[in-house]
Amino acid sequence: MSRTDVKEITRQLRRNPGNNGGRRILVAGKGGVGKTTLSAALCLLGAADGRRVLAVDQDAQQNLAYSLGYPPEKAELLRPITQELDYVEEKVGARPGGGWGGIIGLNPDVSDVAERFGVQIRENLHLLVMGGVVQASTGCLCPENSMLGALVRFLNSQEDDLIVMDAQAGLEPFGRTVAEGFGTTLVVSEPTFNSLQVAARIEKLSREIGMRRVDLVLNKFQGTSDREKVSRYIPEARFDHVHELPLDPGVLEHEPDVSLIAGSKGPYMDGVRMLLSTLDGR
Numbered sequence: 001m002s003r004t005d006v007k008e009i010t011r012q013l014r015r016n017p018g019n020n021g022g023r024r025i026l027v028a029g030k031g032g033v034g035k036t037t038l039s040a041a042l043c044l045l046g047a048a049d050g051r052r053v054l055a056v057d058q059d060a061q062q063n064l065a066y067s068l069g070y071p072p073e074k075a076e077l078l079r080p081i082t083q084e085l086d087y088v089e090e091k092v093g094a095r096p097g098g099g100w101g102g103i104i105g106l107n108p109d110v111s112d113v114a115e116r117f118g119v120q121i122r123e124n125l126h127l128l129v130m131g132g133v134v135q136a137s138t139g140c141l142c143p144e145n146s147m148l149g150a151l152v153r154f155l156n157s158q159e160d161d162l163i164v165m166d167a168q169a170g171l172e173p174f175g176r177t178v179a180e181g182f183g184t185t186l187v188v189s190e191p192t193f194n195s196l197q198v199a200a201r202i203e204k205l206s207r208e209i210g211m212r213r214v215d216l217v218l219n220k221f222q223g224t225s226d227r228e229k230v231s232r233y234i235p236e237a238r239f240d241h242v243h244e245l246p247l248d249p250g251v252l253e254h255e256p257d258v259s260l261i262a263g264s265k266g267p268y269m270d271g272v273r274m275l276l277s278t279l280d281g282r
Helices: 003-015 035-048 083-090 113-117 142-154 192-206 226-231 249-254 267-279
Strands: 026-029 052-057 119-123 125-128 163-167 184-189 211-219 239-245
Touching: 003 113, 026 035, 026 192, 035 052, 035 119, 035 125, 035 184, 035 267, 052 239, 083 113, 113 125, 142 267, 184 192, 192 226, 211 226, 226 239, 239 267
Parallel strands: 026 163, 026 184, 052 125, 052 163, 184 211, 211 239
Antiparallel strands: 119 125
16 A cells, blocks of 8 residues: 555545545445455445545455455455554553453554555555454454544545445444444345344344444345345344345356456446445435
């Protein structure tokens, strides 16, 4: 990433602390439902529209770089912020994996994190890899998530900026500070009972932390019967919008690299374009 580019983005974000909820998007859902694919598609389309896009990979699997089209040999070498132990300790006063008993700073100054650890995917698309637990018994992610929560609060985008976080699978992000500061949750679900049950719980938790908009993204959609499953399995859920992304062989053919289909007119990418337009109010 260009040091000059990141400094400019950081300076502008600090100077214009807007709160464009529709452009600060948390992508959540059960594992394996297509969160990372959707996150990458949103980022790539936003960048293609000329926006300055920040992608944040908070999933412990760290696959967002691959889906954004970053060279695999380079993606394998990306070092997540959770492994920058000295940096995390410097910022929050506690070392990751250090166990209980330390005092964790809740509002650390993280204005340099993008400059130090950001990765340039395209000219106007950058990636921050949060990471997760990679070894057993290494303790909770409390120090790292305290830092990321501060980062989210700091990165208030300008009118034309887009921030997308590929959240850790399941409900975990909503028990930490990482979900705070976002205005929109996109809950990705397959049309199955288990997946929709998790989606309903995420919708409830999103409301509890003050998300202004919570949409359901029904992935691998194949027809009316899939739509009916939403009202049958989770009648209590109150999503603001329901988006249907069709099952698309092109996505499976090229996965994990979404950049190979981002410019196409296939059914999946067309669905994501419509989704993004609703977030923009178009």
